[in-house]
Amino acid sequence: MTYAVAHVDQLEEVxxxxxxxxxxxxxxxxxxxxxxxxxxxxAGDRIINEHDESxxxxxxxxxxxxxxxxxELDGERQDAPAGTLxxxxxxxxxxxxxxxxxxxxxxxxxxxxKAYQPDGWEIWAPLHPLYQxxxxxxxIDRGRExxxxxxxxxxxxxxxxxxxxxxxxxxxxxxxxxxxFEMSEDLRALAKTDSDFDPIRDDPAFKELVATGT
Amino acid sequence: MSGFxxxxxxxxxxxxxxxxxxxxxxxxxxxxxxxxxxxxxxTVISDHVETLAKHEELYVVLEGNATFTVDGDEIDAPAGTLxxxxxxxxxxxxxxxxxxxxxxVAGAPAGAVFEVAPWEQSWKxxxxxxxxxxxxxxxxxxxxxxxxxxxxxxxxxxxxxxxxFDSKAGADAxxxxxxxxxxxxxxxxxRDFARDDSDFDPFRDDPAxxxxxxxxx
Numbered sequence: 001m002t003y004a005v006a007h008v009d010q011l012e013e014v015x016x017x018x019x020x021x022x023x024x025x026x027x028x029x030x031x032x033x034x035x036x037x038x039x040x041x042x043a044g045d046r047i048i049n050e051h052d053e054s055x056x057x058x059x060x061x062x063x064x065x066x067x068x069x070x071x072e073l074d075g076e077r078q079d080a081p082a083g084t085l086x087x088x089x090x091x092x093x094x095x096x097x098x099x100x101x102x103x104x105x106x107x108x109x110x111x112x113x114k115a116y117q118p119d120g121w122e123i124w125a126p127l128h129p130l131y132q133x134x135x136x137x138x139x140i141d142r143g144r145e146x147x148x149x150x151x152x153x154x155x156x157x158x159x160x161x162x163x164x165x166x167x168x169x170x171x172x173x174x175x176x177x178x179x180x181f182e183m184s185e186d187l188r189a190l191a192k193t194d195s196d197f198d199p200i201r202d203d204p205a206f207k208e209l210v211a212t213g214t
Numbered sequence: 215m216s217g218f219x220x221x222x223x224x225x226x227x228x229x230x231x232x233x234x235x236x237x238x239x240x241x242x243x244x245x246x247x248x249x250x251x252x253x254x255x256x257t258v259i260s261d262h263v264e265t266l267a268k269h270e271e272l273y274v275v276l277e278g279n280a281t282f283t284v285d286g287d288e289i290d291a292p293a294g295t296l297x298x299x300x301x302x303x304x305x306x307x308x309x310x311x312x313x314x315x316x317x318x319v320a321g322a323p324a325g326a327v328f329e330v331a332p333w334e335q336s337w338k339x340x341x342x343x344x345x346x347x348x349x350x351x352x353x354x355x356x357x358x359x360x361x362x363x364x365x366x367x368x369x370x371x372x373x374x375x376x377x378x379f380d381s382k383a384g385a386d387a388x389x390x391x392x393x394x395x396x397x398x399x400x401x402x403x404x405r406d407f408a409r410d411d412s413d414f415d416p417f418r419d420d421p422a423x424x425x426x427x428x429x430x431x
Contacts, residue, residue, distance in 0.1 A: 002304040003284045008294045024272075028298040032270040032322035033244045059243040061235075063318065065276065065294060073218045083223040083276070087239040092217035104294070106274060108320050112242035115326050 004028045008037050008065065008104060016125035017132070018049045023122035024106070033116050034058070034109040040069070040098025047105055050095035053088070060109040062086040062096070067103025071096045117184070120153025131159070136167035147176075154184045162196035170200045178209060188212075223248060223276070223316070229337070231258070235318070237334065244328050245269065245321040248276065251310035258310050258317045264302035265410065266403040267331050269321030273297040273308070278315030282308045300324070332371030332401050339366065340375060347375075352383035370401035378413040390414070391422035398426060 004027075011022035024035040040047040047069060053060060062071070064084045071078040071086055072095050080086060080096070088094050096105060110116045123146055130139040143160035150156065157180040164173035181188045191197055192210050200206045219239050226238045233248040235241075245267075251258045258280055264271065273282070275295045282289040282297050284306045291297060291308070299306050308317060322328040333340075339362040346355035356379040363372050377393035394414075397404045408414055408427045417423040 002299070002301045003287075003306075004298045004300075005289055005291075006296050007292075008296060024296065028272070028296060029300060030270060030272060030298055031300070032324045033272075033320060033328075035272060035320070059241060061239070061241060061246060063274075063276075065274075071220075078220050080220070081222075085221045085223060085235060085239065086218065087220075087241060088218045094218075108244060108246060108272075110243035110322060110328065113327055114243075116244075116322060 008106070009039070011037065013039070014122070014126050016128040019046050025118065026120070026122045031116070031118050032110075034118075035106065036109075036122070037065075037104060037106045039105075040067070040103045041101065043098055043101050045098045046095065047098055047103065048094065048096040048107075050093060052093045053090045053109075057090045057111050058109040059090070059112060060088050060094075060107055062088070063106045063108075065104040065106055067101070068099040069096045069103050069105060070099050118153065119155040119184070120150055121155045123150055123153065124156045124159050127159070131163060134166075136163040139163045140167060140169075140172075154180050154187060157183075158187050158190075161191075162194065165197050165200045168199065170203050170206070173197070173200055174203070174205050174209060177206075181209070181212075231256075233316075234334070234337075236330075242328075243322075245331065245334075246318065247334075248316055248318045250314065250316040251278075253313050254310055254315075256310045256315075257307070258315055259306065259308035259319070261305065261307035263305050264321075266333075266401075266407045267321065268302040268323050268326075268403060270302070270324050271299050271306070271319055271321045273299070273306075274318040274320070276316045276318050278310060278312040280308045280310055280315050280317055282306065329401075332369065332374065332397075332404070336362070336366065336369045336371035336375075339369075340371065343375065343379070347379060347382075350382075352379045355379045356383055356385075368400060370397045370404060373397035373400065374404050374408075377408075378411065381413050381416055387417050387420040387422050390417060391420075391426060394423070395426055 011027050013020035013022055022037040024037050038047045064080045064082050066082045069080040071080050074092050127139050127142055140163050146156045157176050161173045161176040226233050231249050235246045235248055249258050275291045275293050277293055280291045282291050285304050343355045343358040356376055359372050359376040373393045374397035377390050381390045405427055
């Protein structure tokens with residue numbers, strides 16, 4: 001297949017327990033930049049969860065496809081009817097609400113000067129509520145299905161390892177971390193300070209794994 | 215630098231059919247532009263492959279209704295349709311079914327850092343020279359680019375177009391190869407692009423040009 005076509009309304013909505021979004025990038029198979037869409041179904045709905053991109057330094061361009069939104073950028077309100085482009089650099093707190101029913105927004109993002117690497121955060125996100133509720137066994141069962149279906153992504157592997165560490169399965173956690181590190185060195189640095197690995201921090205295999213490549 | 219910039223699509227000064235979103239907003243991480251056909255039947259996305267920039271491209275129909283042709287297939291694309299073309303060598307185009315049809319294009323190369331495309335970087339500086347080129351006034355067009363290169367010696371698009379203009383003006387192979395070589399050095403995508411560019415037909419058998427672009431396909 002050399003191309004992929006979808007109408008924005010056909011893409012399924014997923015949620016991590018907060019406002020739902022449509023994983024455009026993953027659905028279409030884009031690998032060179034991020035793309036996500038949202039629809040605020042009722043006037044007053046929050047459309048975009050508040051975040052600031054300071055953790056991964058992405059530039060983001062939001063485009064109001066239809067309806068009317070209001071953005072809050074570092075607390076400043078911006079009226080945004082259909083056709084509005086909102087370009088936001090890293091570090092700015094941003095969120096948006098629907099001013100009209102059925103308001104849709106598309107976001108594009110990547111880091112300047114870096115090749116984009118899709119990490120698969122979108123497909124793990126629906127399991128986040130299980131992780132937060134401490135239901136690690138269930139998150140692990142579903143997480144294993146995810147990584148089998150999507151072996152190209154690092155984030156589901158890493159998050160699966162977090163759940164396995166917390167569930168008292170050190171060997172599984174270390175195996176999945178090893179696979180994640182093979183694809184992304186950045187995650188090795190993250191694991192060093194991630195409290196999810198406190199249960200296995202003194203395990204010699206874990207110590208050896210996070211020390212490699214430094 | 216302010217942390218954010220807000221603009222209305224229709225307030226961005228349009229250049230022909232091209233709405234230069236990336237340039238207007240100062241985006242550095244990926245390419246993004248829109249194209250608008252004022253009349254039904256007009257071209258929104260001209261027929262092309264991504265030989266030069268090798269971008270993955272996502273097309274988003276913002277207004278109106280378009281018919282895409284991708285890899286020979288016709289695709290009906292009302293507003294809200296997303297068309298993603300991953301392979302740079304897949305041929306794609308779109309025509310407007312309604313007046314005012316507007317399509318946004320986002321692009322970046324897979325697994326590589328995005329750079330502003332040469333045609334976009336030197337657009338303003340190339341306009342007058344391109345007009346002369348279309349009037350077949352190749353020598354004057356070349357002189358205009360030589361002047362622009364004094365201010366922008368590292369702009370690949372200026373070097374490439376100079377090679378084209380000099381070739382059409384009857385310059386010798388060494389002169390053309392020098393400009394073309396510099397363009398390819400600054401922006402390697404020009405290598406494949408030059409192979410299909412008829413402006414270099416006079417030099418297809420020249421060893422210096424062959425060494426730069428390879429055998430014609």
